[in-house]
Amino acid sequence: MSDRDTSRRQFLTGAGSVAAIALAGCSGGDGGDGNDGGSNESMDGGSMSNESTATETMTDGSMDNESSGEMDDDSTMEGPVTVTVRIENVAPADFYGMDSSTGGQVWITPGAFAVHTESNPIFTEGEPASIGLEALAEAGPPTGFPNEPGLVDELGEMSDSTNVVAAGAYTPQNTVTDPNDPMGEVPGAPPIAPGGAFEFDVAAEPGQKLSFASMFVPSNDVFFAPGSDGIPLWPMDGSPTEGDVTGAVELWDAGTEPNGEPGYGPDQAPAQDSPTQGADEDGVVRPLSSVMDGYSYPDVGNAIQVTLSPQ
DSSP states (O other), rough: HHHHHHHHHHHSSSTOOOOHHHHHTTTTSOOOSSSSOOOEEEETEEEEEEOOOSSSSOSSTTTTOOOSSSSSEEEEEEEEEEEEEEEEOOOOTTTTTTTSTTTTTEEOEEEEEEESSSSOOOOOTTTTOHHHHHHHHOOOOOOTTTTTOOOOHHHHHHHGGSEEEEEEEEEGEEEEOOOOOOOSSSSSSBBBOOEEEEEEEEEEOOTTTEEEEEESSSSSSEEEETTOOOEEETTTOOOOOOOOOGEEEEEEHHHHHHHHHHTTTSSSSSOOSSSOSOOOOOOOEEEGGOOOOOOOOOOOOTTEEEEEOOO
């Protein structure tokens, strides 16, 4: 077993790493072989399920699971329309040193998403991260630290508002390729290495947007996410968005744990012994580009690619 495989197993299943258990629950507990191509896990009233459907309705009168739109008398498309979201790891395999905790690679963890109509509900720039976002940014699980709400729970609770239409988690059951674990031997929900991708479907209507968050590994509390506006799924004055939308994605510092050198810090996944290991920073969410911590990170477009494909 290589050092990279060993560290990855420690990240997911090592002593004290309860994050792996939380992620196992998120993915149905089977770990998956990364090639199921199943549908995303959606939430209804804050609970998660593994039904093989598109994003489920979370509020009265919101989205349903129709897979195509209709045209009115003025040839204007009406929703909902199913949109396939693909999040791919396009980072080089040797961005960091081979002696780093990931063998030089950048990994992207399973994450949480929300379809919304107003601002990004996952965080507010300049304000402290939620408990659920802290867990995702520090250890990876969208299901949260033990006995605490995860980011998917928090987004599910927001479904009573007018902003969040639907929310859920994307996990290895939706992984197109998982180079980290091609035999499906690692339990829990593993991150994807370069060449891997997540795919999941959402239902979109005019005026709706998409936001998501995945941890950047190796780091203390850095994550990928769109900014405050989210990613337009279907502009009110146009058609459903199609193609590469990576330009709307940034690297963010959750402000919950002091940064360390990526791949070498003892308090960061996958090197830490516990998902809650590390000092509290008591900071706020801000773009990583404004942190100036002196460490090296890839440009967003050289690490992740996000595409939308209306069906």
